[in-house]
Amino acid sequence: MKALKRFAKRFKRRRPKPSQTKPQVVDAEPNQPLPLLAPTAQVVPESTSLPPSTDTYGAFSRLPTEIRRQILTYAFGERTVHIDLSWRHPLVRRSAPVSGAGPQGASKKHCGLGEQLVEDNTLPKRWQWFSCVCHRSAETENPTRIAFFKLETTIWPFEDKCLEGEYCDCGGSDRPGQGQEDCFLGVIGWLLACRGAYSDGVDVLFSTNTFYLSSVPLLLNMRRLISPNGVDKIKSVQLALGEPRLTRFAKDPLVHGLWKGTDKEEKACAFPQVCSTVPNLFSNVRRLELYVQSQLWPSRDVPVDQRVPLLVRNVMDPLEDMVRSLGADKQVVIAVTLEAHKALMQKHGELEGAAFRWEPEAGADDSIERYGRFWRALGSDDNGNEVGYWLRTGWNDHDMVNHPYMTYCFGSGGSIFDLWGYYKREAALGRSQYGSNVTFED
Template sequence: MPRTFVHTPTPLLRPHPTATFQTTHHEHGEAFQAQVQRTRVVSIGIGISDSTCEINGDIFNRWKLPTPPPEQRVRKIGARGRNSQEQSIFFRLPVEVRRLIYIELMGDRRVHIRYVWKKPSPFRPQPIQSGPRWDWWHCVCDRSNNFPEDPYFDRCPDWECEKELNVRSPKINGVEWLRSCQLGYEEALEILYKANVFAMDRALDTPFLISRLMSRHCASNITLMDISFPVDVGIGGRGYNESDWMSTYTAFFKLFGETFHGVRRLRLQLQMPPWEVFCEAFNEQRVDLIRSFLEPFDTLSGGREWTRLLLCVPYDWRERLEKFKESMPCQDKWEITETMWSPRGILNCVGMST
C-alpha cells in the first residue's frame, strides 16, 4: 500500500436575455448599478494591491489576504523524497492507464473556483475556531466537461447558496488522495490543472487572489479558463472610480504573462452596462474608453498560440465592438461572441452566478 505522506503541499481544490425584458434605460442603469455595487473591485481591493496581503497571515483577518511565503510558491513538485511504491498494485499499472484513472477522478470538468471570506462549510468537520475566515470554495459545474455555449445559462450555486440551502454542491472526488502519496501527487497534479476548465465569476479579484496563492508550477499548468466579471465603468454610483477600475482591468491581462502563461483557451465574459446607459453622454472620451476594453485583449492574443480566445459581450455591444476590433493589429487571432446576459437577468436570479 502507498506510504502516507503527511507533508505534501495541499492542492488548490479541496474535496468536500435580451428580448424578454421590457425596461427603460433608467431601469437598466439602476439594475446594473445594484449588481456592480455588490461585486465592486478596485485596485485597492483585498488581494489585488500588495498592501492588502500578508505573508503567513491570519485567515481570520478580513482585511489582509493570507499568502504563502515566496519560497513555498517556487518549490518544485519533485523536490521531496518519495517511496517508489513497488508494493502498490495501482502503481504497477502502465502509466497510460493510471493517467486515464486520474482523468476520470479529477479531470475533464468545468470547475467554479473562488478563494473567499466566508463562513465555514456545514459539510466539513467542525473547526477548532469557528466564524468567518478566508477559505477555498469550488463546485463542479452542472455543465461540466466543456465551455457552455453561453455562460449566461450556467446557473451553478455559489458558496453562499450552499451554506443557506444546506445542500452540498458537486465536488471533485479524489483530490484528498493527493495528500497521502507523493508519487501519486506528482503524477496526478498535472491532470488536475491541465484537464479542467477553471471558471471564475462574480468579481474581478479571483484571478489576482489565485495568482498570489497558487504555486507557480500549478499556475503554469492551467490551460483552460472561463472568466466573467462586471465592467465597472461608465455607470457612476457610490465608490465609483473609473481610473482605478481600468488600472485593475489592465493589470488583469498582465497575469497571463506573469502567472497563467500556460493558458491556451480563454473566454472572458464582460458584464457590460446597457449600451443605452453607457452612451448617453457619448463623446470622444467614450470612444477611447471603448477602445481601452479591446486593446489589452488584442495585445494578449499576440503573445502566444491560442487554441481559442473569446471575448463574450451582451448583444447590444457586439456590433459596436466589432467595428473597433477591425482596427486592431491582432484581430484575426480572437473572436467577439454574444451573451444573453443582462443586468435584469442577473438580478432575477438571487444567489446564483453567471
C-alpha cells in the same frame, strides 16, 4: 429633588454602553494559500520513511503511464471546475431540513449550498476558499430569475450560478438532490496518498480540467496562493469577471474609474491589471474564454460620438494586447455586454466590409436573433500565423434599461436608451428594428 437625582444616577448606570465593535475591514489582498496546493506545500513530511525516488507507488506503478493517466482523468479530470476565493463568512455544514428535501433528506441544491452548506454569520468574515464541479443546466424553466426580463431559456456560461447552488443539474432531473457526491472532485485523498500519487494527480488535475474563475483577487494573486507548477499546467480557462447585476451608478471594482474618474480611482481600476496578468499567469493555456461581466455604461458627460472610441481605447485595446501576448496558437473567446457588442459589431462591420465574419451563437433562440460572435483579426506573429479572437455577446444589458415587451411587441412610440449611438446609426442606415415613432436617448 434628592430622589430625582438618585433616580437619574441609577438610570445613567443602567444605560447600555455604546458598542465598541468596529466594522471589519476587508484585507487588501488574500494571504491564505490554497491548502495542499500552496506554493510551499509539504505533501509528505521529510521525516516520513519514503521509498527510493526511482520507485513509484504500490501496484499502481505496474501500469503504464498512459493507463494511469486515463484512470485518473476518469476519476477527477476533463471537467469544468469552479475555484473561488471570496471575502465572506465561513461556510459550515448543518443537517438538511426534513421539509423541502429530496429522497433520504438529500439537498436539492448544487453542493447543498444554502441548505446543508451555509455561511455562519456569527463568525467574522475572512477569505474563504471554495471549489466544485460545474453542473450548470443547459436551460431553465424560469429565465427571469437569472436576469431581469430574460427572454430565452438558455443558461449561458456568463450566467453560471453554481457558486450559489442554483440552475444546476446534479445527477439528472429524475433524481433531484441525488448525485451530490459528484458536485466535488474528491481529489484530496488521492493527493495525500504519497508523492507519486501527488505528482500524477496534480498533473491530471490542472492539465485536463477547465478552470472557471470569477474572483478578481484570486486571479491577481494566483501564483502566490496556488503552486506555480500546477498553474503552468492549466490549458483551459473560463474567466467571468465583474458585477453584471449592479445598477448604473454602482461601483464595480473591475471597471470603476475606467471612463472618467479621479487619478486614485483610475489607479485602483483592476481591468488593465487583469489584461496584463492573464498572459503571464496562464502561459500554457490553449483555450481562454473571458466574460467581461461589468456593465460597460459610459459616463453621461461623454458625447455620444466619442463613446465607442473610448470603449475601444479603454476596454478593447487592453484585451487585444492580451490576445497578442497569448500568441497565435490559442483559442480565445471574449464576451462583452450586448449593447457594447452591438456597437463594436456595427463599427467593425462597416470597416471590414465583405471580410467581416459573423456567425450566430450555437444554442441561441432564433426568435431573438441577437446572440452571436464575430472574428477580430489582429495580424500575424513572427512566423506568419494569424492572431485573433472571437468577440461574442454577453450579458443582456439592453433589457435592463428598456422594457422588452414594449420594444419587441409594440415597436412604436416610447423611447430607447441608446448608450453608444448604435440605434441612431441603424435608423440612419435604414436598418432600424423599431418603429419610426421611437426616440433614442443618450
